[in-house]
Amino acid sequence: MADFRQIAILGVGLIGGSIGLAALKRKIADKVVGIGRNADRLARAQRHGCISEGTTDWQAGIREADLIVVCSPVESIIPLVEQLVPFCQPGTIITDAGSTKQTIIETLHASESVRCRKDVYFVGSHPMAGSDKSGADHAQADLFDNRVTIVTPAPETDRTAQANVRKFWESLGSRVLEMSPAEHDAAVAITSHLPHVMASLLAASTPESLLELTATGWADTTRVAAGDVELWRQIVSTNRGHVLQSLTNFEKLLAAFRASLEAGQDEHWIKLLEQGKHHRDIVGS
Incomplete structure (x- = not known):
């Protein structure tokens, strides 16, 4: 100690x-x-x-x-x-x-x-x-x-x-x-900063007229969007390059999901869901 x-x-x-x-x-x-x-x-x-x-x-x-x-x-x-x-x-x-x-x-x-x-x-x-x-x-x-x-x-x-x-x-x-500081910033852009951005965008994309229809899934997924906006402006701005790279990587994964869904290749987008579940299960509660 x-x-x-x-x-x-x-x-x-x-x-x-x-x-x-x-x-x-x-x-x-x-x-x-x-x-x-x-x-x-x-x-x-x-x-x-x-x-x-x-x-x-x-x-x-x-x-x-x-x-x-x-x-x-x-x-x-x-x-x-x-x-x-x-x-x-x-x-x-x-x-x-x-x-x-x-x-x-x-x-x-x-x-x-x-x-x-x-x-x-x-x-x-x-x-x-x-x-x-x-x-x-x-x-x-x-x-x-x-x-x-x-x-x-x-x-x-x-x-x-x-x-x-x-x-x-x-x-x-x-x-x-x-x-190292550079390794830290690259890592937390993926594990912390991207999740906050995605939660905020998901909350922002939901019409107010439908908010009464949200349940625990929406609430759990968007919880961090309630964080202080000015605080997060500073975080994202000072890690801009790494956040942009994490967005690029996520966009590729989202595009792959969309393409397989449009093509009726269910086995491909199901594998993405399985990978997400696997990673979430590792973290646990």
């Missing part, structure tokens, strides 16, 4: 709140400080047990932290880390929970404000957990249990800091995988 005296969380929403809730319940840190712009929301997060205390003064919030977890939308991670680094105490580790990694990590490792602090370490992370719900009110201490968290080191990443970040996520209950 990683031993952190004080953890600072920037952005105490569902993910940040769940990190703080789990860290406090599992006694991973003596104190968890939540940092945000809304004092009322921070107070609610504290009442919910997600943080030990909250502050809107980010410099005060990170001053004594030996681990900082940035849980903001992906487009704000780079400027936030660049802003934080000069004020960190020596030895501080910074990680994030962003859903895309390559642009963030390449930019930060090239950033002058980050490069000049050899005693502050950034390690990219992405917990593959979440919900269509948002806010610390929906935080769960077991959100990361048996869920994969991807740690994305670059050649410049400090290996001791990398190991400590890995141990941190494992101590929250995660199974940790490590891959």
Whole structure:
């Protein structure tokens, strides 16, 4: 178990709140400080047990932290880390929970404000957990249990800091995988970003006049479409190339299904359904 005296969380929403809730319940840190712009929301997060205390003064919030977890939308991670680094105490580790990694990590490792602090370490992370719900009110201490968290080191990443970040996520209950930022972005475009786009398009394609006829199949398939649109705009925009490639691959499969259906070649499109069932059965509930 990683031993952190004080953890600072920037952005105490569902993910940040769940990190703080789990860290406090599992006694991973003596104190968890939540940092945000809304004092009322921070107070609610504290009442919910997600943080030990909250502050809107980010410099005060990170001053004594030996681990900082940035849980903001992906487009704000780079400027936030660049802003934080000069004020960190020596030895501080910074990680994030962003859903895309390559642009963030390449930019930060090239950033002058980050490069000049050899005693502050950034390690990219992405917990593959979440919900269509948002806010610390929906935080769960077991959100990361048996869920994969991807740690994305670059050649410049400090290996001791990398190991400590890995141990941190494992101590929250995660199974940790490590891959390069580029490998991560290509993989999650298929497993996370494409499913969200497809769920949203399916929901959008259903006429409002027929919504009362939808049942559990429609609801289950489109559940993630209820997620925050601005959050997903940022995710898809920062992983545009890989999302486009995943769409191309899906379009080929859809075209094959359509062609076999039109030609009356039932055995061909049935095989696609069987393959889908096989993959879904592997994942289980």
